[in-house]
Amino acid sequence: MKVLIAGGGVGGLVLAMMLHQRGIGCTVFEAAPEVKALGVGINTLPHGIAELDQLGLLPEMDRIAIRTRELRYLNHLGQTIWSDPRGTWAGHAMPQFSVHRGRLHGMLWDNARARLPEGTLRPGHRLAGFTQNARGVTATFENGATAKGDVLIGADGIHSALRKLLHPDDGGIRWQGVQMWRGALDFPQFETGDVMLIAGDETAKLVFYPIAPGETPGTRLTNWVIYARAGDPAHPPPRREDWSRVGKLPEVMKYAKRLKLPQLDVQAVIRASGDFYEYPMCDRDPLPWWTQGRVTLLGDAAHPMYPVGSNGASQAFLDARLLADLLASEKPAAALKAYEADRLPKTAAVVASNRQGGPERVVDLVAQRAPRGFKDLAKVASHEELAAIAGGYAAMAGFAIKRAAPPEGEVLVEVKETPAHGRVAWLTISREAKLNTLTPELMQRFIAAAEALGKDKALRAVVVTGAGEKSFVGGADINVMAGLKDGKQAKAFIKLVHGCCHAVRKLPVPVLGRLGGYTLGAGLELAAACDLRISAETAKFGMPEVRVGIPSVVEAALLPGLIGWGRTRRLLLLAETLDAATMESWGFLERVVPAAGLDAAIDEWLALIVAAGPEAIRNQKALIRTWEDLPLKEAVQAGIPAFAASWKTEEPTRMLGSFAHRPKRG
Numbered sequence: 001m002k003v004l005i006a007g008g009g010v011g012g013l014v015l016a017m018m019l020h021q022r023g024i025g026c027t028v029f030e031a032a033p034e035v036k037a038l039g040v041g042i043n044t045l046p047h048g049i050a051e052l053d054q055l056g057l058l059p060e061m062d063r064i065a066i067r068t069r070e071l072r073y074l075n076h077l078g079q080t081i082w083s084d085p086r087g088t089w090a091g092h093a094m095p096q097f098s099v100h101r102g103r104l105h106g107m108l109w110d111n112a113r114a115r116l117p118e119g120t121l122r123p124g125h126r127l128a129g130f131t132q133n134a135r136g137v138t139a140t141f142e143n144g145a146t147a148k149g150d151v152l153i154g155a156d157g158i159h160s161a162l163r164k165l166l167h168p169d170d171g172g173i174r175w176q177g178v179q180m181w182r183g184a185l186d187f188p189q190f191e192t193g194d195v196m197l198i199a200g201d202e203t204a205k206l207v208f209y210p211i212a213p214g215e216t217p218g219t220r221l222t223n224w225v226i227y228a229r230a231g232d233p234a235h236p237p238p239r240r241e242d243w244s245r246v247g248k249l250p251e252v253m254k255y256a257k258r259l260k261l262p263q264l265d266v267q268a269v270i271r272a273s274g275d276f277y278e279y280p281m282c283d284r285d286p287l288p289w290w291t292q293g294r295v296t297l298l299g300d301a302a303h304p305m306y307p308v309g310s311n312g313a314s315q316a317f318l319d320a321r322l323l324a325d326l327l328a329s330e331k332p333a334a335a336l337k338a339y340e341a342d343r344l345p346k347t348a349a350v351v352a353s354n355r356q357g358g359p360e361r362v363v364d365l366v367a368q369r370a371p372r373g374f375k376d377l378a379k380v381a382s383h384e385e386l387a388a389i390a391g392g393y394a395a396m397a398g399f400a401i402k403r404a405a406p407p408e409g410e411v412l413v414e415v416k417e418t419p420a421h422g423r424v425a426w427l428t429i430s431r432e433a434k435l436n437t438l439t440p441e442l443m444q445r446f447i448a449a450a451e452a453l454g455k456d457k458a459l460r461a462v463v464v465t466g467a468g469e470k471s472f473v474g475g476a477d478i479n480v481m482a483g484l485k486d487g488k489q490a491k492a493f494i495k496l497v498h499g500c501c502h503a504v505r506k507l508p509v510p511v512l513g514r515l516g517g518y519t520l521g522a523g524l525e526l527a528a529a530c531d532l533r534i535s536a537e538t539a540k541f542g543m544p545e546v547r548v549g550i551p552s553v554v555e556a557a558l559l560p561g562l563i564g565w566g567r568t569r570r571l572l573l574l575a576e577t578l579d580a581a582t583m584e585s586w587g588f589l590e591r592v593v594p595a596a597g598l599d600a601a602i603d604e605w606l607a608l609i610v611a612a613g614p615e616a617i618r619n620q621k622a623l624i625r626t627w628e629d630l631p632l633k634e635a636v637q638a639g640i641p642a643f644a645a646s647w648k649t650e651e652p653t654r655m656l657g658s659f660a661h662r663p664k665r666g
């Protein structure tokens with residue numbers, strides 16, 4: 001197989017290296033006569049970096065780029081609206097990198113040249129046309145050259161010639177009048193030197209992030225962008241030759257002065273930059289199709305998107321990976337069709353979301369509701385609302401943290417240690433095809449896993465969840481129960497249900513129940529055994545046992561303490577299915593959030609737990625458990641030795657001391 005790639009940008013070069021890795025020959029035709037370090041900052045997300053890692057390019061990225069630790073959204077007065085740990089700090093297997101676009105391109109070009117046979121990279125070849133028949137495709141170039149291959153891939157960017165050939169009536173570049181001014185400069189390191197800021201409102205926004213080590217140890221090559229609705233959306237976008245024009249200081253300052261961040265003098269940053277550039281924020285409408293026989297599109301040629309949400313390059317890498325895999329396993333035309341069927345709808349969703357502002361909508365939302373800033377953010381926008389915007393974008397763009405799906409019938413134990421959340425274990429009950437219903441084997445595995453975690457002295461918290469989003473735990477497996485022959489077998493079975501709940505209650509650290517869907521019967525008992533329950537607003541709850549001829553038992557006995565006797569009777573005797581809002585109002589759920597914000601809500605509470613004293617949290621959990629079993633008078637008394645016992649460690653002295661000596665406000 002021979003693949004012709006028009007466009008030696010980041011997408012085309014990654015595709016070429018991936019094809020080579022799979023033993024497929026290719027030639028890359030690049031219009032530019034030589035590679036220059038053009039552009040400024042660009043971000044590459046963990047899902048895109050995973051593809052570069054497949055090519056062994058992670059060390060190269062570390063050489064030229066910055067691992068982004070945090071993305072912080074601020075209003076135009078510098079007040080924090082939302083903050084996300086990024087990359088490995090957020091628990092991804094791969095980092096997020098902020099990098100100079102020209103250096104990324106240069107690195108990919110050099111690696112492709114070193115790896116691929118000589119003559120594979122052909123600068124100075126601008127695609128002008130193509131013909132195809134049943135045997136292959138012929139590309140023609142403006143310089144008069146021609147090339148024959150099995151397929152032709154247009155990776156020729158937002159102004160793609162191949163796209164124009166395939167879709168002569170395409171609506172063209174779309175512009176909503178937003179102009180960007182972009183520059184980079186050697187600048188004193190901001191905070192830890194790996195924080196990205198997005199600040200502003202609907203009038204003007206700043207994007208600010210370091211993209212490479214600086215000229216001196218205390219500096220970073222730092223990228224900035226100011227963007228604002230400076231043009232009339234009814235007018236056509238600036239002509240192509242006016243893209244990347246050198247910007248004029250008074251024009252950008254008109255917008256920069258709106259940004260009054262106490263932590264950063266935005267105008268000083270711009271003044272200290274040398275030349276900076278204008279660039280219209282443009283995209284194109286998603287196409288109805290990309291593929292015609294042996295020809296298709298990739299990267300910006302296929303789905304140019306607004307540069308919000310840091311997704312342009314990453315989506316091109318995902319395109320390249322799938323296309324290379326399919327070309328290695330399918331016939332040319334079938335491979336291109338399958339590639340389009342998978343990638344077109346996914347990327348169209350990202351294009352549409354970016355047009356609405358992508359995750360940066362958290363800034364617009366707060367600016368609309370509190371244009372002069374806020375005293376209490378929670379009164380302006382709820383955490384769930386903000387999490388749904390930020391978390392929802394990650395899920396849609398394919399970079400939400402995916403917990404590895406364990407094989408059916410297993411309990412996945414993942415222990416993660418991040419600066420934001422400390423050492424936390426996730427226990428995932430995996431029987432997604434059967435609503436995570438519990439079999440004896442699954443319960444034995446769960447008990448063993450929870451008991452093992454109980455011995456981990458550094459552990460700070462445990463999250464219990466079910467695989468997939470349809471169900472937390474849909475109950476004990478009805479088929480297994482139907483097969484129980486006598487009271488002896490029934491006893492052994494129910495002891496395992498109790499064993500699971502007991503193992504959770506015995507864990508010395510707080511256990512958060514992450515209830516994403518059906519939480520029924522034994523599943524509801526397991527949830528009741530958790531210390532805190534956070535549920536998706538779509539989750540459903542019930543104790544349906546009496547409907548199948550058995551009573552609700554074991555840890556169902558926790559319910560009166562949680563929701564009261566009357567509601568327990570209603571739940572157990574009427575066997576209704578209830579929604580999350582009802583269960584929250586009854587006091588069973590501590591928090592209900594949109595499904596897309598579930599992980600963010602869990603993360604937020606894990607962060608609060610981890611911010612507290614580790615010993616204090618363990619002592620507190622033990623004391624609460626003791627209180628549950630004692631009459632009030634004895635429960636109160638039990639606190640006295642527990643309080644005294646905390647002084648066995650240095651934690652109270654240390655933490656009380658630093659609180660007493662904290663810097664005073666004002």
Ligand SMILES: Cc1cc2nc3c(=O)[nH]c(=O)nc-3n(C[C@H](O)[C@H](O)[C@H](O)COP(=O)(O)OP(=O)(O)OC[C@H]3O[C@@H](n4cnc5c(N)ncnc54)[C@H](O)[C@@H]3O)c2cc1C
Binds near residue numbers: 007030040125127300
């Ligand atoms: C000069 C430049 C600067 C950029 N700067 C930034 C930036 O600062 N920040 C950011 O987020 N994104 C930037 N981008 C966009 C970003 O690189 C892309 O969104 C993303 O990397 C997708 O990559 P791609 O390979 O699909 O497209 P691109 O990276 O645009 O690559 C397309 C390649 O095709 C070549 N080409 C064009 N027409 C033809 C043709 N007819 N025949 C053959 N080759 C052709 C181009 O010269 C280019 O090398 C820039 C793109 C370019 C071209």
